[in-house]
Amino acid sequence: MNQAVGVVLLSHSEELASGAAELVAQIGAVNVPVAVAGGDAKGGLGTSYHRIQEALEAADRGVGLVVPPDLGSAVLMTRTVLEDHPHHDAVIVDAPFVEGAIAAAVAAAGGADLATVLASAEKARSVRKF
Helix, strand or coil: CCCCCEEEEEECCHHHHHHHHHHHHHCCCCCCCEEEEECCCCCCCCCCHHHHHHHHHHHCCCCCEEECECCHHHHHHHHHHHHHCCCCCEEECCCCHHHHHHHHHHHHHCCCCHHHHHHHHHHHHHCCCC
């Protein structure tokens, strides 16, 4: 099987990011490289330049990365990391954190390319829950 698009779960909370990763694993996306960048450098709420950098490296298999962030400042930190350490195929996705992560992982597990994985995550914005 070809390499799957990677997913980097970026949250201000390490527990939230880890919980989302657990959900992704439980839906059967075990062949999808998933990395977590949650919390600040001291384990508190916030973001960490180095945690984001490490997560991008860990999930990168050369076919693209989708990065669903939880809040706006996570976007800013990720953009800074990507400016300093480019991953030209990494895309920060404007999608709900959990729903976008699940949609991206399902698409990636099915062998979708980066554009399709990104579109799947973005569609999660409009999916009604009831």
